[in-house]
Amino acid sequence: MNPFRYRTAADPDAAIGAALGGATFIAGGTDLIQLMQEGIAAPDLLMDINGIGYSGVASDLDGIRIGALTRLAEVADDPTVRARFPLVREAIESTASGQVRNMATVGGNLLQKTRCLYFRDRAAPCNKRAPGTGCSAFEGQNRINAVLGASAHCIATHPSDLAVALVAADAEVILRGPAGERTVLLESFYRLPEDRPDIETVLEPGELIVGVWLPIAAAARRSRYVKVRDRASFEWALASCAAAIATDGGEVLEARLAVGGVATKPWRLARSEAALVGRPFGPGAIREAAALAAEGAEPRGRNAYKVPLLVATVERTLMELRGAG
Amino acid sequence: MTLLDTPRKHGDASDGGAIGARLSRLDGKLKITGAATYALEQPVDGLAYAVLVPATIGAGRVARIDVAAAKAAPGVRLILTPDDDLGLQPATDWNNVRASDGPYVPLPRDIAYNGQPVALVVADSLEQATEAARRLAIAYEEGPVTPGLDSPNAGEGSPLDQLSVAWGDAEAALAAAPVRVEAEYHTPREYHAAMEPHGLIARWEGDRLTVWEPSQWTHSMARSYAEWFGLPPENVRLVSPFVGGGFGSKGFSYGFGAIAAAAARRLGRPVKLAVTRPQNFAAYGGRAATRQSLALGATEDGVLQAIVLRGASETSTVGTWVEQVGAATPLMYAVPNFSARQRLVAVNTVTPGALRAPGKTPSAFAIESAIDELACAVGADPLEIRLRNYAEEDPQARKPWSTRRMREALAEGAEAFGWARRSREPRSMRDGHQLIGWGLATGTFPVIRNYGEALVRILADGSAEVVTGATDIGQGTYTILAQTAAEALGIPFERIDVRLGDSALPGAPVAGGSKLAGVMTGAVQKAAIAARDELIALALNDPNSPFRDTGANTLILADGRISAPRGDGPVVSVGELLGRIGRERIEVRRDTLPDHLQTPEGRFRAWTTMTTVQGPTAGDYSMHSWCAHFVEVRVDEDFGTIRVARMVSAFDCGRLYNPKLAESQWKGGIIMGIGMALLEEGLVDSRNGRVINNNLGDYLLPTNADVPDIRVIDVGIPDPHASALGGKGVGEVGIVGVAPAIANAVFHATGRRVRRLPITLDALV
Numbered sequence A: 001m002n003p004f005r006y007r008t009a010a011d012p013d014a015a016i017g018a019a020l021g022g023a024t025f026i027a028g029g030t031d032l033i034q035l036m037q038e039g040i041a042a043p044d045l046l047m048d049i050n051g052i053g054y055s056g057v058a059s060d061l062d063g064i065r066i067g068a069l070t071r072l073a074e075v076a077d078d079p080t081v082r083a084r085f086p087l088v089r090e091a092i093e094s095t096a097s098g099q100v101r102n103m104a105t106v107g108g109n110l111l112q113k114t115r116c117l118y119f120r121d122r123a124a125p126c127n128k129r130a131p132g133t134g135c136s137a138f139e140g141q142n143r144i145n146a147v148l149g150a151s152a153h154c155i156a157t158h159p160s161d162l163a164v165a166l167v168a169a170d171a172e173v174i175l176r177g178p179a180g181e182r183t184v185l186l187e188s189f190y191r192l193p194e195d196r197p198d199i200e201t202v203l204e205p206g207e208l209i210v211g212v213w214l215p216i217a218a219a220a221r222r223s224r225y226v227k228v229r230d231r232a233s234f235e236w237a238l239a240s241c242a243a244a245i246a247t248d249g250g251e252v253l254e255a256r257l258a259v260g261g262v263a264t265k266p267w268r269l270a271r272s273e274a275a276l277v278g279r280p281f282g283p284g285a286i287r288e289a290a291a292l293a294a295e296g297a298e299p300r301g302r303n304a305y306k307v308p309l310l311v312a313t314v315e316r317t318l319m320e321l322r323g324a325g
Numbered sequence B: 001m002t003l004l005d006t007p008r009k010h011g012d013a014s015d016g017g018a019i020g021a022r023l024s025r026l027d028g029k030l031k032i033t034g035a036a037t038y039a040l041e042q043p044v045d046g047l048a049y050a051v052l053v054p055a056t057i058g059a060g061r062v063a064r065i066d067v068a069a070a071k072a073a074p075g076v077r078l079i080l081t082p083d084d085d086l087g088l089q090p091a092t093d094w095n096n097v098r099a100s101d102g103p104y105v106p107l108p109r110d111i112a113y114n115g116q117p118v119a120l121v122v123a124d125s126l127e128q129a130t131e132a133a134r135r136l137a138i139a140y141e142e143g144p145v146t147p148g149l150d151s152p153n154a155g156e157g158s159p160l161d162q163l164s165v166a167w168g169d170a171e172a173a174l175a176a177a178p179v180r181v182e183a184e185y186h187t188p189r190e191y192h193a194a195m196e197p198h199g200l201i202a203r204w205e206g207d208r209l210t211v212w213e214p215s216q217w218t219h220s221m222a223r224s225y226a227e228w229f230g231l232p233p234e235n236v237r238l239v240s241p242f243v244g245g246g247f248g249s250k251g252f253s254y255g256f257g258a259i260a261a262a263a264a265r266r267l268g269r270p271v272k273l274a275v276t277r278p279q280n281f282a283a284y285g286g287r288a289a290t291r292q293s294l295a296l297g298a299t300e301d302g303v304l305q306a307i308v309l310r311g312a313s314e315t316s317t318v319g320t321w322v323e324q325v326g327a328a329t330p331l332m333y334a335v336p337n338f339s340a341r342q343r344l345v346a347v348n349t350v351t352p353g354a355l356r357a358p359g360k361t362p363s364a365f366a367i368e369s370a371i372d373e374l375a376c377a378v379g380a381d382p383l384e385i386r387l388r389n390y391a392e393e394d395p396q397a398r399k400p401w402s403t404r405r406m407r408e409a410l411a412e413g414a415e416a417f418g419w420a421r422r423s424r425e426p427r428s429m430r431d432g433h434q435l436i437g438w439g440l441a442t443g444t445f446p447v448i449r450n451y452g453e454a455l456v457r458i459l460a461d462g463s464a465e466v467v468t469g470a471t472d473i474g475q476g477t478y479t480i481l482a483q484t485a486a487e488a489l490g491i492p493f494e495r496i497d498v499r500l501g502d503s504a505l506p507g508a509p510v511a512g513g514s515k516l517a518g519v520m521t522g523a524v525q526k527a528a529i530a531a532r533d534e535l536i537a538l539a540l541n542d543p544n545s546p547f548r549d550t551g552a553n554t555l556i557l558a559d560g561r562i563s564a565p566r567g568d569g570p571v572v573s574v575g576e577l578l579g580r581i582g583r584e585r586i587e588v589r590r591d592t593l594p595d596h597l598q599t600p601e602g603r604f605r606a607w608t609t610m611t612t613v614q615g616p617t618a619g620d621y622s623m624h625s626w627c628a629h630f631v632e633v634r635v636d637e638d639f640g641t642i643r644v645a646r647m648v649s650a651f652d653c654g655r656l657y658n659p660k661l662a663e664s665q666w667k668g669g670i671i672m673g674i675g676m677a678l679l680e681e682g683l684v685d686s687r688n689g690r691v692i693n694n695n696l697g698d699y700l701l702p703t704n705a706d707v708p709d710i711r712v713i714d715v716g717i718p719d720p721h722a723s724a725l726g727g728k729g730v731g732e733v734g735i736v737g738v739a740p741a742i743a744n745a746v747f748h749a750t751g752r753r754v755r756r757l758p759i760t761l762d763a764l765v
């Protein structure tokens, strides 16, 4: 570990000021500390933001506001979240372990780094970690890497489960920077890797995530998060699907679908959604929507299984929602 | 032998003796409360902290290391690189062979594998050393890399003729057999991933060295350090009272230990080296990858006519480790014609090593999958086909089994599992999206014998101590040695203290090969009986003894009290007796060495090498532990995810000294087997031979959620040939056969035969 200074921020502006000067925020530390141990992150100044407020879940008629520093466990336990957004609860409960969820924050979860094995091995070339060095995964051990949204420069998946559920729920992130607050749709918050995989989000220098806004939607009540992985717990997704459906008389009024574990960012499935809306919520439409999920998928070797797995995951999620109607 | 042969119990838990009782581990509470001091937690004054720097290329040379920036970093005390002459001599290997050609160089310039140490940085704190290590500028000359067993440039390897086994004419019989099944089976690199990583603290006082290092074999490891540094053996003490899992990885001293101890000597200051979790994957090799072509020839009824095995395993370019893929193959079934050969392929890896049931585990994967394939081919039940080919004697050694309760294991396991209700056809059982499969496989592990030494002390307060250098790596040595002493001495279990894990204590073999319990209970029993006899002799003869004039010619020791057999004389506690006769203690040291090893050289060799080990067929019998695993898997028909839903395993391990601990060993082995079947694989980058999932987030081990309800059943009976007290090995057999049982269940669930481990959803989706 490099020598670094550690400070605690008393309020958001102090944190933002420090970040403008090059400080790195630390919240739960569950990802950042690992990265520091491996020498992948080497901040000179760690700014602890746990004391700046923005912790807790508050709901009103329009939606739920979750402070960025709320622990994942607290979000999953919140009664309104549980009642109105089952997919968010399920995504969190399938995340990491109880211990990690007690520590990890919502903001940190959205900004955790990829699990690409080469990103986390300092000795390997990696465009995301060290721009311009090349992508080791492209022709290497890429079983866990992305089949959607990749570029020739990076095929890493975005690892967060929560982000997938939030994208399906049309969530917005609330950012606060030197110029005040702004709100960005979470789906647009993440960038595709293109030729700059090291720039993962639209965060501006000094900007903090201060919260997440979940607009109340009828669909979200009937929602699910299905996660597929090698072992039964304590592993990131190989494929996951967050889905929310509103029907009327058996016909789909609204469909929201996003997938994780397969794409370079939480991946909204607009075409699959369109294939469902206005049609009876039955096996035919579901199968079609699932097949569309893999449109444009490009396997790179050992991750070829993710294409059929992705389709199966979307189909299963929708079928389960149909059963739950 | 004994003055007074009072009757002793040799029973199981039911007769109330200490041996065979279901007692909890003596060290359990210490470990759970954090009171047990592991090697790296040893408080040592004035420590300096070392960090190992691993090579990032798979083969080649270190051209140059620029240490200037690292040296200038705060707190740095010492940097060792291939430029430094550490002045070390080679150490004797387990065959008692000591290389004579030149010095031992644990930091060589030539790189044979990715992760090989190229430097050591020592500083006042761990953080400083870590940071300074990053500042080393290392220039390599890269050479061509052979990343693994199956890589195109690995070649066929060299034949291991000494491992060839043949009887009958297997090839001809195979060709003539009406039914043949032939397939290739693969197992990947697997790792010990013990909870406690490698590491050590080395402290010099003049020319005496103390090493705190997790160890499965204190005496042998101490000897290595002594020989490296040219010291008399008694100048090195290796201390390892508690070990956080070994599984075969902590039996020897390694290069990193030599480097750290050399650094401590140069600095004149104790040095602590914690090998990081990623570095553990190259500090000591895991299980070698293997490949087996296996062909079975049988009659239409599935009666075996021939077995032909052609196997290969990987080793490193700088050392030899043979993962013996034919270890179980010739033992499992009666077959008139047999041929097994193996080749060894050198690749750029750290030299692989022993991992729980080495050889037997990959071996069983192939033969126990193949027999299932044969059962399918002839339309027989997998249990039935095993009975049809039951080996009534050791087919290879042609000796009778000492005990082989495999029939009982199959029968009782099947009964408890409900095997009779299994539907024959694959893909014939389901629960919603879950395809259900039932699979069966058997396993074996040889009885290995050796010698041990123990000291038993009866103390003035009526308690007793058992002292030996053997180690407890979690398998229960502390507990069963206390049980053994309690029973032999007639002193309650709670009043026995056991001291272990120190090379300065009496000799013991490696805690490996599932033999330590059998060896050390024998040694402790011998010492304890001698101590008891001495106490009784004193009680009868000492002028101050209350028994002196009772006319008794023998006495009974029970519950810490001494009395006459007819119960008519005084009843005196052990402590009281010692007080009356003016003795502070009775101390007896005994070993189980045969006469020809009762020399200083013989003893040293017995405690520090494998040359006194006797294999399973060394006597008139063939001796092995046996097991049968019954598994239910559930495979998601769309995702291909496999979960083990329940398991029943029946074991014949002879007499159990402590059923609770034996069951825990069996279950631990089974859980490791679930990892082997479904999760574990060292992922190697083919460009540079680097194991890139070298951490516990990415090298997947079973979590609690992956572990089903496991029921274990004991079908063993005491085996008088196997050990002094009748036990066979318990620690390793549990993993053997689990992977094929799961693979067979996956086949039954899905109709897909997967012959490459681990079986992941990619193969089934």
Ligand SMILES: Cc1cc2nc3c(=O)[nH]c(=O)nc-3n(C[C@H](O)[C@H](O)[C@H](O)COP(=O)(O)OP(=O)(O)OC[C@H]3O[C@@H](n4cnc5c(N)ncnc54)[C@H](O)[C@@H]3O)c2cc1C
Residues within 6 Å of the ligand: A024, A025, A026, A027, A028, A029, A030, A031, A032, A033, A049, A068, A069, A094, A095, A096, A097, A100, A103, A104, A105, A106, A107, A108, A109, A110, A111, A112, A159, A160, A161, A162, A207, A208, A209, A210, A234, A235, A236, A237, B697
């Ligand atoms: C063993 C293990 C298993 C895991 N499994 C899963 C899993 O299955 N699914 C899953 O989704 N995740 C998983 N995780 C990841 C875990 O969810 C994240 O590590 C955690 O959510 C990060 O939150 P944190 O508060 O600890 O972030 P930190 O580690 O403190 O920070 C992470 C990053 O976010 C930045 N940051 C934090 N808060 C803010 C903020 N408010 N504004 C701006 N920047 C900020 C930090 O600067 C840092 O770069 C796992 C983690 C571990 C250790």
Ligand code: SF4
Residues within 6 Å of the ligand: A114, A116, A117, A118, A119, A125, A126, A127, A128, A129, A134, A135, A136, A137, A138, A145, A153, A154, A155, A156, A197
């Ligand atoms: S996929 Fe991305 S993160 Fe992984 S090695 Fe390539 S550039 Fe790095």
